[in-house]
Amino acid sequence: MNKIKNICVFASSSNYLEDVYYKDAKALGQLIGQNGYNIVYGGSTLGLMWTCASEVQNNGGKVIGVMPQRLADMGCKTDNCDEFFMAVGMRDRKDKMDKISEAVIALAGGLGTLEELSEMIVQKQLGYNKKPIVILNTNGFYNKLLEFFDRIIEEKFANKMTRNLYYVAKAPQDAIDYIKNYQEPDRIPSKHEIYSR
Ligand code: AMP
Numbered sequence: 534m535n536k537i538k539n540i541c542v543f544a545s546s547s548n549y550l551e552d553v554y555y556k557d558a559k560a561l562g563q564l565i566g567q568n569g570y571n572i573v574y575g576g577s578t579l580g581l582m583w584t585c586a587s588e589v590q591n592n593g594g595k596v597i598g599v600m601p602q603r604l605a606d607m608g609c610k611t612d613n614c615d616e617f618f619m620a621v622g623m624r625d626r627k628d629k630m631d632k633i634s635e636a637v638i639a640l641a642g643g644l645g646t647l648e649e650l651s652e653m654i655v656q657k658q659l660g661y662n663k664k665p666i667v668i669l670n671t672n673g674f675y676n677k678l679l680e681f682f683d684r685i686i687e688e689k690f691a692n693k694m695t696r697n698l699y700y701v702a703k704a705p706q707d708a709i710d711y712i713k714n715y716q717e718p719d720r721i722p723s724k725h726e727i728y729s730r
Contacts, residue, residue, distance in 0.1 A: 541573040541634035543649040544581035545642040557671040558584040561705040566592025573634040576600035577609040641674040660721030
C-alpha cells in the first residue's frame with residue numbers, strides 16, 4: 534500500500550464538450566471518492582473540473598480547491614470546496630497543488646491542462662517529484678500528443694525512459710488501479726539516465 538491520499542486533477546474548463554468527456558470526469562470523481570481519496574483541483578465551477586470534483590464530494594471524498602485571485606474575482610470560484618487556498622497567480626497555484634498532492638491525473642483539456650501536465654512530467658523527469666502521473670485518454674483525445682511524445686524520443690530530444698514518466702489510462706478505473714498499485718521509484722534519475730540517448 535502506498536501513502537497516496539490527495540489526487541491532483543487537471544481538466545478542461547470548457548462547458549461545451551461532447552458528453553463522453555463529462556461521463557469520464559464524473560466516473561473518475563466517483564472512483565476517487567469511493568476509494569478514499571481526495572481531489573486537489575482548480576477550485577472552479579467550470580467544465581470537467583467541477584463535474585469531477587462534485588462527484589468526489591458526493592462519494593465521500595474531500596474537495597480541495599486552489600485558485601488565483603484573478604480567476605476568483607472573475608467569478609469562477611465555487612463556494613463548495615471543503616478546503617480552499619487562494620493563490621497569488623497561476624504559477625503559485627500550481628506550486629500549491631503540487632505540494633499538497635501525491636498523484637496527478639490529467640483529464641482531457643485545453644492549453645491550461647496541457648501546460649500543467651507537461652510541467653509535472655518535466656518535474657518528474659528531472660527528479661523533483663516521484664509521483665504517479667496518469668493521462669486519462671478519454672475518446673482517444675490524447676493520441677496525437679502521445680504520438681508527438683514518441684517523436685520527441687525517436688528523434689532523441691529525450692530518451693526512452695521518458696515513456697515511463699506517465700501512464701496512459703483508457704478508462705477511469707484503470708487510472709485509479711494504477712495509482713492504487715503505484716510504487717514510488719526508490720531514487721531520483723541520475724544525470725546519465727536523464728541525458729543519455
Ligand atoms: P484548460 O485546459 O485550458 O481549460 O484549463 C484548465 C486547467 O487550467 C485546469 O486544470 C485548471 O487548473 C486551470 N484553469 C483554467 N481556467 C481555470 C478557471 N477558470 N478556474 C480554475 N482553474 C482554471
